[in-house]
Every structure is written in C-alpha cells, then in structure tokens.
Amino acid sequence: MRYFLLRRQIGGCDYTIGCGISFEELSAKTREEARLEITGLHTGWQEKVRQMPVDKEDYIHDNLICETYLKDIAPDNEQKISEMFLYEVAEEIDCLPLLESAYAEIEQFKKELDVEEHERRERLQYQRLKAKYGDT
Numbered sequence: 001m002r003y004f005l006l007r008r009q010i011g012g013c014d015y016t017i018g019c020g021i022s023f024e025e026l027s028a029k030t031r032e033e034a035r036l037e038i039t040g041l042h043t044g045w046q047e048k049v050r051q052m053p054v055d056k057e058d059y060i061h062d063n064l065i066c067e068t069y070l071k072d073i074a075p076d077n078e079q080k081i082s083e084m085f086l087y088e089v090a091e092e093i094d095c096l097p098l099l100e101s102a103y104a105e106i107e108q109f110k111k112e113l114d115v116e117e118h119e120r121r122e123r124l125q126y127q128r129l130k131a132k133y134g135d136t
Contacts, residue, residue, distance in 0.1 A: 002089045003034040007072060010082040034086055040068030 009020030028034035072081040
C-alpha cells in the first residue's frame, strides 16, 4: 500500500487554484506506520521526554510539535489546517496512455475532416467546371 496525506488550510490563502492545499506521499508502508508518521508520537515518547536533561517544554514544542504534522493544529500557528485526510492507495493507474490514445483519436479525426473538406472543395470545383465546360 501507498499512503498519501491531503491537508487543507482554513479558508485557503488567496485566489490561486490549489493554494492552501498540499498532497504528499508518506514513506509509510502500513496504516499504523502512516499514523505514526503523521503524529510523530512513537511508543514511549512520554518517558523519553521525562528523562531528558534539557528544557522539556522547549523539546516538546520544537521536536514533537514543530517537526511533525501536529504543527498544523497548534494554537500559535497562523496557517492552521481545516482538514487532513489519509489516503490509502492499493493500485496506481497510469493515465498517460489513455490520454495519448484519446489525443491520437482526435488527431486522426482532424485528418479525416481535412480529407472530407478537400473532397468537398474538389466536388464544388468539378461542379463549377462541369457547368462551365460541360461533359466534354
């Protein structure tokens, strides 16, 4: 499985299409790994913080919040997100051959139209010449 994360910022950011939206692939290979990658809170994180000789409040802010997706909902974040969805993708379908085939079909149709138009003009010219000179 492949996992993708869709994040939308509250209210977007301006009139640019897609502004305030991010869609990224996670490195996770399972749903649980994806959840851990999103929160950054691995088993035993609380005990690890308790045992640190550094300022625990700073460590929590700098490493557990600011370095993970938790920053997206932090009260001091001016660009909070309004939605976050995890997508689990089982299959990937390459759409390029589909588009190339459709484009080739259009190009072939355009050629057919050109041939039809050329034949129509030739018939008109033939009719004018026939009217002018007869069947001789």
